[in-house]
């Protein structure tokens with residue numbers, strides 16, 4: 619009979635994950651269950667509850683079940699079934715029914731604030747494995763080991779490097795620089811990131827349901843409004859804990875998009891990365907606060923949402939769309955937004971890691 623050898627945790631490859639966003643934490647939670655050693659290196663010194671909301675369904679919930687944390691999603695999330703689209707004059711113009719998915723897959727859809735989902739995943743990782751305040755700048759990926767160095771002089775060594783560090787992934791940048799020198803980077807991956815949308819996102823503090831009866835609905839209300847000139851659209855999503863998550867999107871046409879992109883003033887990390895940048899946030903809030911909300915008596919506007927949100931938790935960001943052809947090299951692998959940028963949704967592929975077999 620064939621004997622089965624077991625591998626001790628100490629014999630297993632050590633994984634260094636750059637980025638404690640949703641992708642990095644999800645992978646950390648999986649490695650934790652598999653008893654594979656890992657460390658997560660995150661540049662933010664504190665985890666701020668930034669972001670709006672995400673929706674999760676049949677592609678992701680089975681994974682949360684396997685991790686034993688689906689119940690936490692059911693508690694912190696709110697089931698949702700319909701995506702309602704309104705005109706700026708508050709007429710319902712489209713209702714998309716997602717409840718059919720439950721019949722097909724057996725799973726409901728849930729809406730959840732990004733900070734709440736981030737918190738659930740963070741509780742799966744022992745705190746000593748998440749190193750905060752560590753911005754990775756240097757990566758050595760050409761030997762038997764990988765090593766990353768951070769701006770404060772720390773260094774982390776491992777056998778596999780995971781770039782879970784978002785749209786402007788430093789792991790991807792360093793990987794591509796090396797491949798370019800070796801003339802191994804495909805032309806498609808040498809192009810600049812295209813974007814066509816500027817986005818403002820946030821979440822109100824928990825509100826009084828008597829003042830906002832829409833919060834009493836047992837199903838998350840997912841309401842999108844299309845602006846008259848098609849330049850703007852804005853989305854509101856109610857949560858189980860009485861807040862309203864919101865997003866306002868400025869859709870750029872191709873010409874505007876390219877010229878904005880080429881404008882160096884707009885290419886500061888302030889505008890490109892998720893975060894709260896007071897001046898830029900205030901300007902876009904001022905510009906859009908008169909936008910009408912589809913619920914209530916007609917007097918409510920986006921300004922009512924902004925005024926009920928913590929200002930330092932509002933983010934303004936440029937959103938890109940791109941599928942990178944190169945997503946691994948040597949001992950490094952890119953996951954999540956580092957490898958695949960799909961505009962504005964919780965893409966289940968963000969949470970998948972496929973290991974290439976040579």
Ligand SMILES: Cc1cc2nc3c(=O)[nH]c(=O)nc-3n(C[C@H](O)[C@H](O)[C@H](O)COP(=O)(O)OP(=O)(O)OC[C@H]3O[C@@H](n4cnc5c(N)ncnc54)[C@H](O)[C@@H]3O)c2cc1C
Pocket residue numbers: 636637638639640641642659660661662668669670671672732752753754755782783784785786787788819892893933953954955956962963964968
């Ligand atoms: C603050 C924030 C708010 C967001 N809000 C929304 C939202 O409301 N709705 C939505 O659909 N999507 C939102 N997103 C995007 C969404 O989280 C991602 O599209 C998706 O979850 C993929 O996750 P990711 O882990 O690949 O990337 P991200 O979630 O972007 O995480 C990347 C992580 O890497 C860290 N990092 C980056 N560079 C370095 C470096 N050099 N060294 C160390 N760490 C680094 C970042 O600080 C971040 O924590 C948000 C992302 C962030 C970071």
